[in-house]
Amino acid sequence: QAKEATCAENGLTEGSHCSVCNEVIKKQEVIPSTGHKEVLDSAKEATCTNTGLTEGIHCSICNKIIKKQEIIPALGHDFKDGVCTRCHNQLKGQWKQSGNKWWYQYEDGTYPKNEFIAIDNKLYRFDQYGYMQTGWFKVNNEDYYASTSGEIKAQWVGSGNTWYYVDADGKMVTGFQTISGVKYYFETNGLMKKGWFKVNGTDYYASTSGAIKAQWVGSGNNWYYVDADGKMVTGFQTIAGAKYYFAESGLMQTGWFKINGEDYYVASSGVISAQWVKSGNNWYYVDANGKMVTGDYKINEVVNRFDANGVWHGVWLG
Numbered sequence: 001q002a003k004e005a006t007c008a009e010n011g012l013t014e015g016s017h018c019s020v021c022n023e024v025i026k027k028q029e030v031i032p033s034t035g036h037k038e039v040l041d042s043a044k045e046a047t048c049t050n051t052g053l054t055e056g057i058h059c060s061i062c063n064k065i066i067k068k069q070e071i072i073p074a075l076g077h078d079f080k081d082g083v084c085t086r087c088h089n090q091l092k093g094q095w096k097q098s099g100n101k102w103w104y105q106y107e108d109g110t111y112p113k114n115e116f117i118a119i120d121n122k123l124y125r126f127d128q129y130g131y132m133q134t135g136w137f138k139v140n141n142e143d144y145y146a147s148t149s150g151e152i153k154a155q156w157v158g159s160g161n162t163w164y165y166v167d168a169d170g171k172m173v174t175g176f177q178t179i180s181g182v183k184y185y186f187e188t189n190g191l192m193k194k195g196w197f198k199v200n201g202t203d204y205y206a207s208t209s210g211a212i213k214a215q216w217v218g219s220g221n222n223w224y225y226v227d228a229d230g231k232m233v234t235g236f237q238t239i240a241g242a243k244y245y246f247a248e249s250g251l252m253q254t255g256w257f258k259i260n261g262e263d264y265y266v267a268s269s270g271v272i273s274a275q276w277v278k279s280g281n282n283w284y285y286v287d288a289n290g291k292m293v294t295g296d297y298k299i300n301e302v303v304n305r306f307d308a309n310g311v312w313h314g315v316w317l318g
Contacts, residue, residue, distance in 0.1 A: 005031040007062045037061050046072040048087045082106050082117055090119070102132040102150065116152070116169070123152040125170065143172040143190060163192040163210065176212075176229075183212040185230065203232040203250060223252040223270065236272075236289070243272040245290065263292040263310060283312040 005011030015028035036059035046052030056069030077084045082091045093106040105111045113130035125133045132150040145166045146152045152170035172190040185193045192210045205226045206212045212230035232250040245253045252270045265277050265286045272290040292310040303316040
């Protein structure tokens with residue numbers, strides 16, 4: 001009778017023999033064992049609360065376990081400052097009140113002190129004695145702020161003309177900051193600036209709201225312009241497609257003025273353009289950069305003559 005080969009045992013082909021004399025009529029041939037078909041059993045990492053498994057191997061044909069998976073015990077929590085270093089679960093606790101002060105006690109009897117702690121997804125700071133901090137306080141000589149509830153979050157702090165801003169960690173900001181898409185500047189003491197101010201000797205301007213943006217600043221005949229960073233511009237500038245010139249003081253120039261000893265002219269609007277200019281009984285002409293022309297100069301395909309002082313003496317007829 002034939003015998004099927006298995007993973008571990010040889011098989012036999014079908015054979016026949018004489019039932020009287022036992023002579024083999026058809027010999028049975030050995031069929032080699034197939035061998036195991038190994039399949040990997042993936043390892044499972046142990047967690048703080050659940051056991052894990054080592055890597056194992058079994059045969060997909062006969063299901064024999066070739067390499068047994070071993071159980072890895074659960075790791076257990078490793079709490080530090082109320083938070084598990086492995087799974088980041090927070091040690092449960094409850095708020096306690098002592099007079100008008102609040103503190104937080106963990107279920108193991110310990111409490112946070114001299115540190116920032118997140119409780120129910122809100123950030124708090126506890127002082128060296130374990131009391132929750134509110135208002136302004138210092139950490140490593142840096143200024144921080146917490147709401148009256150103790151919650152630390154990004155927020156404006158102040159009233160009237162005095163405003164500060166603290167980031168999501170409660171830290172007071174300084175320098176240029178972009179808040180809700182708007183740029184501001186804060187002094188080293190954290191005070192939000194408005195109006196004219198200097199940064200490293202350079203003039204800047206912020207609106208009365210503190211917002212910094214490209215804008216005209218001034219009134220009457222005195223106008224200045226600050227760029228998107230609030231920096232006062234000087235020299236030639238193109239603003240909304242129009243050209244202007246600003247002195248070193250930042251003042252927008254109008255009328256006659258000099259640049260490097262050369263004469264320029266700008267209309268009362270401050271816009272620079274090629275134009276005729278009458279002064280007294282004399283006519284002058286300035287080019288597209290506002291510069292006064294001299295000598296022979298073509299205007300509308302006609303050559304005009306100007307003396308060294310820029311005075312027009314008519315057209316060239318030659």
